[in-house]
Amino acid sequence: MSERLAALREQIDALDTQMLALLNERARCAEEVAHTKLAEDPNAKFYRPEREAQILTRMQALNAGPLRNEQITHLFREIIASCLALEESMRIAYLGPAGTFTQEATFKHFGMNVGTLPVDSIAQVFREVEAGRVRYGVVPIENSTEGVITHTLDMFTQSDLRICGEISLRIHQNLMCRHENWQGVQKVYAHAQSLAQCRYWLDKHLPHAERIPVSSNAEAARLVANDDEAAALGSRQAAPIYGLQIVQDSIEDNANNTTRFLVIGDQMVGASGNDRTSLLVSTRNRPGSLYHLLKPLAENGVDMTRIESRPSRTTNWEYFFFLDVRGHEQDKAIHDALEKLRQDAEIVRVLGSYPIAIM
Numbered sequence: 001m002s003e004r005l006a007a008l009r010e011q012i013d014a015l016d017t018q019m020l021a022l023l024n025e026r027a028r029c030a031e032e033v034a035h036t037k038l039a040e041d042p043n044a045k046f047y048r049p050e051r052e053a054q055i056l057t058r059m060q061a062l063n064a065g066p067l068r069n070e071q072i073t074h075l076f077r078e079i080i081a082s083c084l085a086l087e088e089s090m091r092i093a094y095l096g097p098a099g100t101f102t103q104e105a106t107f108k109h110f111g112m113n114v115g116t117l118p119v120d121s122i123a124q125v126f127r128e129v130e131a132g133r134v135r136y137g138v139v140p141i142e143n144s145t146e147g148v149i150t151h152t153l154d155m156f157t158q159s160d161l162r163i164c165g166e167i168s169l170r171i172h173q174n175l176m177c178r179h180e181n182w183q184g185v186q187k188v189y190a191h192a193q194s195l196a197q198c199r200y201w202l203d204k205h206l207p208h209a210e211r212i213p214v215s216s217n218a219e220a221a222r223l224v225a226n227d228d229e230a231a232a233l234g235s236r237q238a239a240p241i242y243g244l245q246i247v248q249d250s251i252e253d254n255a256n257n258t259t260r261f262l263v264i265g266d267q268m269v270g271a272s273g274n275d276r277t278s279l280l281v282s283t284r285n286r287p288g289s290l291y292h293l294l295k296p297l298a299e300n301g302v303d304m305t306r307i308e309s310r311p312s313r314t315t316n317w318e319y320f321f322f323l324d325v326r327g328h329e330q331d332k333a334i335h336d337a338l339e340k341l342r343q344d345a346e347i348v349r350v351l352g353s354y355p356i357a358i359m
């Protein structure tokens with residue numbers, strides 16, 4: 001080994017020693033935070049999404065490189081998750097099975113070592129949280145190319161759970177096989193959405209392979225585990241679970257393909273300074289009802305970023321409206337707009353105020 005290399009490694013060893021001490025000092029602080037919270041309130045919540053968002057935003061602002069903000073965010077998320085695990089060991093239910101993008105989103109947000117419970121429907125995620133068998137749940141809510149996941153919206157009309165956070169995940173599709181010789185595959189299994197997201201890549205590179213839609217990408221990987229002539233598309237997490245190799249990565253046609261997920265729980269989240277509030281509103285069916293619903297928001301200068309309507313299911317031609325606005329329900333503008341709205345609408349429910357997803 002050259003003297004230069006030996007000296008650099010010595011420097012790295014010294015820095016690692018410092019980081020180790022600092023990490024444990026931080027962990028002891030988090031343990032102290034837990035004791036303090038409990039002393040102040042026996043029902044205190046340990047997971048504080050607003051505080052986590054503030055920490056990550058601050059680190060990004062301070063970051064001078066060469067590590068990219070994305071890497072810094074990932075590292076600090078893992079550090080915070082490890083500290084949170086010292087405060088409380090918790091389990092997260094997600095729309096499974098293992099190896100799906102929802103699992104990837106769960107690990108991204110709660111750290112790679114969090115306990116998880118994969119379940120087989122969005123409704124079941126809600127039920128697990130409602131029954132207290134898990135602390136939080138993670139469900140998909142919208143994809144940038146495929147649109148809103150109406151099943152998740154509908155669940156909020158039947159559940160009192162709140163939205164505690166959101167996770168934004170860049171969807172990278174991977175081609176996975178049992179062996180490296182992917183050019184010879186005859187079949188490509190995947191969820192229909194994943195097949196659609198890789199249509200041009202498949203046209204170009206595997207034009208003769210049959211595309212077979214299945215219930216989830218994890219199911220696709222499971223089928224390919226027993227088939228030398230097939231490939232699966234999906235999240236990189238699926239490969240080791242089903243003994244597959246990633247033979248081509250990031251093959252999605254649209255590089256900006258993103259899915260948004262919600263963290264659901266029974267917790268009110270404080271303001272982080274960069275928040276979103278989701279509302280469920282219903283009005284009597286009369287002329288101008290949508291106008292009356294939106295007027296208080298506009299008059300108070302509340303920035304509405306989305307509106308979705310869903311049939312009420314109990315009365316024909318009556319609708320629930322799902323609205324997203326920028327800001328926190330405690331902000332004066334939103335608070336005042338909600339007061340006004342409540343005078344007019346049948347139902348006005350705040351589904352949650354939560355930090356806007358960070359990277």
Ligand SMILES: O=C(O)C(=O)C[C@]1(C(=O)O)C=C[C@@H](O)C=C1
Nearest residue numbers: 033046047048051052080083084
């Ligand atoms: O500040 C808190 O409330 C903590 O519990 C500490 C901490 C952290 O490690 O920084 C851990 C978990 C919370 O979700 C937020 C922050």
